[in-house]
Amino acid sequence: MELPILLVFLIIGATIILFVTEFFPIDKIALFVVVSLLLLGLTTPEEAISGFSNAATITILSLMILAVGLEENGVIQWLTDGIRKLKLLPLILITPAFMIVSAGISAFISTTAVVIIFIKIVSQLAEKYNFSSSKLLMPISFAGILGGSCTLMGTSTNLIVNSLAKEAGAESLGFFEFSFIGLAFVLVGVIFMTIASRFLPKDKSKDLQGDYGIDKYVFSIKVKPEASFIGKKIADIDFLTNQNGHILKLIRDRQVINAPGKYVTIQEDDELILLSEISEITDLSATNEISFNEKQEENNAKNDNEDQQQSENKKLTYVELLILPGSEMIGKTIKNLRNMSLQGAFPIAINKRKNIRNTQERLLRKNVENIRVKPGDRLLVETQTTAISRLNSIQNIAILNEHDYKIGKTTLQKSIALIILLGVIGLAASGVLSILGASLTGVAAMLLTNSISLENVYHKINWQIIFLLAGMIPLGVAMTNTGADTWLSENLLTLLDGQTPTVVIALLFGFTMLISGTISNNATAIIMTPVALSLAAGLSLPVKPFILAVMFAANFSFFTPVGYQTNTLIYGTGIYKFKHFLIIGGMLSIILWILATFILSTML
CATH class of the missing domain: 3.30.70.1450 (Regulator of K+ conductance, C-terminal domain)
Structure with missing residues (x-):
């Protein structure tokens, strides 16, 4: 093994270890990868930063901006209201119904955003209809992952694999080209999880409510x-x-x-x-x-009548304040506080500290404005965004959280945002524009129609993901530059000598899925795509089944709670243990592994 190849594998190994141990944030790890490749001469300076101009990176950024626009204009809320109507279904049908809806929406909108919506809705339904939310959250998360695998824009992994394969000379994948395969996986996932949900743990709503x-x-x-x-x-x-x-x-x-x-x-x-x-x-x-x-109401009306520049400077927001011992607010009522000078903040509501005296019956006997503030209570105030820093001058309080001040959107604004999304899907699916061209056009349309502001984009985009992609893509370039991908595929071919192409596909799919359960699915795709391309070339077989094997397998992170962000979200609720992902997610992974091997082998 030549030294450059050895260095590439050492960087890959160190990267995997850092991802697993979470010793550094993922964006910092990605930056370390870029600098390491540059200093060791494994890439040129231009190649080291090529991830920032890669089509997949820009496409994913554009789709993130579109998602922010949908949220800002109330389209996501429309979806939430529609999903709530599923509560009318019999309980036995809720699991498959929610999974199908989650998969369908995730094919076009961020899977993470979809699962966050469902977590809130499931919590409400579990309380109202007295069933365990754990029976739904894991199936919904898995369905979102499966649904995102059905279209080219469904998940960033699909875009990365397609971009890397195209750069290597392979034919680009169509928007819906692999959707039928993805739908087969969704169908199997829905059936399996509907049955397996019976064996998920029961949680008590009381514990979740406090x-x-x-x-x-x-x-x-x-x-x-x-x-x-x-x-x-x-x-x-x-x-x-x-x-x-x-x-x-x-x-x-x-x-x-x-x-x-x-x-x-x-x-x-x-x-x-x-x-x-x-x-x-x-x-x-x-x-x-x-x-x-x-x-x-009068204050808000006054703000609305000011010129645009002043309005921007006086944009409103909600802030939670924790009342600490010694605060001058202690003993005061909400009515008193509204007449006090709180650095321009206006008290909206109060959250009483949990104790045996603060029961609902006790609150019923009091007028809200006459509730007295005590240490440990939380006060919700409305203030200008530019005045938040002034709250720090109030002694013996702690600023906990800031919540967006939502502006009501008209039906026209919601419709425009939804039409833009449908236009992006139509342009990309029909081939009139590439998915990059379609998504950039969608962003321009959002800005042109004032459906989104760049200020909100800067605040709400998950820049960690963008830096992760930009930092990891050069690693794939380094594998090609040094011949590490060819060396690896040649040695794999030697080990697999005499094996059928079906076995090769099975091993590639299984190994990729195993890696994706421990590190980011995007990082897995970047590492494994060059290997898949080299294997296909070495065996003189069609490239597409190998590309699809990496794409689907990198997405299918079911057997651990850390491989995919939605699994981490539901794991954070405290309902599930690691063993639930390992056993139920592991069984689903094996079933999909067998099914994928059978389907992809027919394409060889």
């Missing part, structure tokens, strides 16, 4: 004349009946109704006292159907 359920804020909101739910019964209004929005009392014409029944009808100017999560109320506030009180 002691006594007082883990939400108490809001006082006023129903505006334009509210769409005026005249509706409480039982027919989602935000008043789901798990996240529980009505404590209703105040009408100075008359207080404690714990109003589900048949009470909401009227204009009603004041509702809610125990709710921040996201639920900010979503509702974005529709301009409620106000927190008259003073706050």
Whole structure:
């Protein structure tokens, strides 16, 4: 083995170890890879930074921007509202139904974004219908991974494999070219996980909600004349009946109704006292159907009348403040705090510290504005983004979280964003434009129609992924430059001498899937694609089955919670243990491995 080849393998080995141990962040590891390749002379300076201009990197960045635009314009919320309607299905059908929906959406939208939506919805349904959320979260995550494998834009791995293969001279994959194979995997995954979900652990909703359920804020909101739910019964209004929005009392014409029944009808100017999560109320506030009180409404109206530059400078946001011992706010009521100078911040709601006294019944007996602040309570305030730093001057508080101030989007704005997404899919699928050209056109359309601002893009893009891709792609270049891919394939061919092409495909698929369970699926694709191309050339076989083997196998990270980001998300809920991924995910991996070997071998 020549020294350059040995150096490439040492860098790959060190990279895998760093990924597994998480000793450094992934973007920092990728930068170390770039510098190592450059200093050791394994790539030229231009090749070392070629990942930043690679078509796959720019395409993935463009698709991320489109996803931000969909979220900003309420299209993601549209999807969420539609998915909630699946609760009408019988419980036995919810698992396959949610998996199919998750897979379908993930074929065109970020799998991670889809799973985050489902985590929230499943939590609500589990509480309302008294079933275990663990029966759904793992199947949904696996379905999202499978669905993302069905189209060229479904996951970044597909784009990377296609880009690397195209650069090596192979024929580019079509947008839906491998969709039928992906659908076969989805079908098998849905059937298997529907059965296997019976063996997943049971979780208790009470444990997820926290002691006594007082883990939400108490809001006082006023129903505006334009509210769409005026005249509706409480039982027919989602935000008043789901798990996240529980009505404590209703105040009408100075008359207080404690714990109003589900048949009470909401009227204009009603004041509702809610125990709710921040996201639920900010979503509702974005529709301009409620106000927190008259003073706050007047302040917002004043801001709306200012010129554009001042409006940008006075953009509003929500901030959570933790009240520490010694704070001047202790002992004050919400009403008192609204009359105090809190560096321009306006108190919206309060979250009482969990203890045996803070029960829901106790909160019912108090007017929200008369609840007194104590150490350990959390106060939600509305303030200007440019004034957040001034909150640090308030003694004995801690700033916990900042939440976006959502602006209501019209149906026209939502429709434009959705049409842009469909246009990108249509242009790429029809071949009129490449997926890179289509996604860049989509971003330009978003900017032209003011569907997105670059300021939000800079804040919301996951730049770690972009730097990971840009840093790892030169590693594939170095493998080709040094002949490491050829050396590896020649030695593999020697070991596999006399074996059928089916066995070779099976081993390539299995080995790739094994690596993807321990390191990033994108990094796996970058390492294994050159090897797959060399194997195909050495055996004088069609390249496409080998490319597809790496693409699918790199995505199929089911047997560990760290191989794919969505698995890490659901693992972080504390519901599952590593063994659940190892056993159930491992069984699914073996089944798909056998199926993939059979399908891909027919293409040889």
